[in-house]
Amino acid sequence: MRQRRTCALCGTETAGQVVLSLPPTPCANEFVVDKSQRQARYPLDLQLCPSPHCGHLQLAGVVSPSTLFDNYVYASGTSPSFVQHFSDYAKRVIDLFGLDDTSLVIDVGANDGTLLRQFAEHGSTRVHGVEPARGIAEIAESRGIPTTVAFLDPAVARDLRQRFGPAAVVTANNVFAHIGDLEQATAAVRTLLGPDGVFIFEVSYLADVIDNLLFDTIYHEHVAYHTVRPLVGFFARMGMTLFDVERVPTHGGSIRVYVASGDRSVSPRVAELVKSEEEAALFSTSTYESFGKRIRAQGQSLREQIASLKGKGWRLCGYGAPAKLTTLMYSFALDADDFEFIVDDSPLKRGLFTPGTHIPVVGAERLAEVSGRRYCSLVFAWNYYENIVASHESWSGAWLNPLTLDLLDGKAVY
Structure with missing residues (x-):
């Protein structure tokens, strides 16, 4: 396990900034064949970036991605409601950005290809997935979704750009919370995008995690717990523009974030959400002290x-x-x-x-x-x-x- 000493979004020192600790657990998707198998447990400590311009929340320790994802057993397509969500999502993106059968859509962390199948079925037929879990990627391939088995990095992005040309849209759904090196991943996304391309990702929203006591969404795959304010500054430093945010109901409450590879007019929703985050004290240590007390009380009630x-x-x-x-x-x-x-x-x-x-x-x-x-x-x-x-x-x-x-x-x- 790699211990973090700086904020993944702004680089501010975060060592010693732990605001919440949950009991150590095995990797959350490490299901086993033999129930007598001993499994390593890893700490679940959360750091809050102290920068007044950031306030990003992240895991203090990062488990190796190969440990987490090489034998991944989560498949998007097993939930009919999630398939419907992706269908609606694909139709909205196609309509918003005028995609057609010449537009390339690349999905990062494409899983079993469920989202890309929706893009293809609704008319944006040039699709390609990037998925590190070979078994899951093979399911996508069997469904007609071409997939590169890899973690996205600049080298993989350059290869895809050379082979397929620039992407009109790059998606990463329930993935941006899973990436330890967000700077490298975002640089790779910029390589994939055309001049007018858009990066769209959905991620669990920390405001909903706190409001609705969704503490069980804290586990080792989720190395980041996102709010809008830190993301605005991060993408600006990467030469990109976070220009819109929509709240969506998936996973107990998420945000769909729209990022341009260059300048673009910014929706007032962005400033509105930043203001609401600050009013909710999401960047204050006291919020997480209270959150911990609520978790303990809920546990006591459930056990009773x-x-x-x-x-x-x-x-x-x-x-x-x-x-x-x-x-x-x-x-x-x-x-x-x-x-x-x-x-x-x-x-x-x-x-x-x-x-x-x-x-x-x-x-x-x-x-x-x-x-x-x-x-x-x-x-x-x-x-x-x-x-x-x-x-x-x-x-x-x-x-x-x-x-x-x-x-x-x-x-x-x-």
């Missing part, structure tokens, strides 16, 4: 609710094995003694065991097997809570949201 359910004869399972499951389990001291199994819709995770806690991951057919047998399912994939519950209407059991602590269909408990 689980104990109450068990005391009334209910058994527990889980639904969804996203990366955030790992942070939640370790932060709230939950383990295989609490949950018998975890259901997940991704075939890449079924048959494996959860990181560190080693709970078996199974398919949804297991729910049918235990229907009517007083099981309560805690929905770790809380961002898909409504969809999950709606798709299992016939299941006779209870559902529990770990963030709101709402218990659905559990009247028999009382």
Whole structure:
């Protein structure tokens, strides 16, 4: 693990600026075949940049990207609602920037090609993905999405530019929080873009993380926790212009950021969001002290609710094995003694065991097997809570949201 001493966005000294520490965990997507396998745990400490012009929040320690992503098991296309989100996203970008079948769209961290398939289906048919996880990239290729297996860096960007020409749009969705060297990655994006090209990325928004207590989105893949103010200064220093920001509902609350390779008129939304961030004290250490207290209180409440359910004869399972499951389990001291199994819709995770806690991951057919047998399912994939519950209407059991602590269909408990 590499320890950071400076801010990834402005270079200010950050050693000693830790404002929040969560319990050490294994890598959040390090699912294992053998439940007896010992797994390394890494600290989850967050640093706040002290610069009055920045205030970027980042992990103090960075795990090697090859450790995190070489055998990645997250696939975008397993969620119908996320596929629909990408469809709407692609249509909006095509309309905004007048893309056609001659426009090149490159997706960084393209995963299984879900977003690029939407661009292709809606008329922007020149697409190319960059994805470091070979197994996931092979899925994209099998779906007709040409993909380069690599981490994006300036050398890879130069090669792609030489082979395909300049890109009209470069996307990086739920990726910009995963990159340790943002200067190098952004320089590579500039190489890919044409003179009027646009870089668009979606990333979890720190304001929503704090407001909605989305602490479980803090894990080792996410080395950065973004707000608009630090990003404006960062892109200016890189010779680019952050010209618009939209708030979108994915992952509990995200922002879609638009960056031009040169000068461009800036939307008033940018200044409005910066002002709201400053008013919310997102650049103050006291905000993170309070956040830590709220996390601990939520953990206590959830453990009490689980104990109450068990005391009334209910058994527990889980639904969804996203990366955030790992942070939640370790932060709230939950383990295989609490949950018998975890259901997940991704075939890449079924048959494996959860990181560190080693709970078996199974398919949804297991729910049918235990229907009517007083099981309560805690929905770790809380961002898909409504969809999950709606798709299992016939299941006779209870559902529990770990963030709101709402218990659905559990009247028999009382």
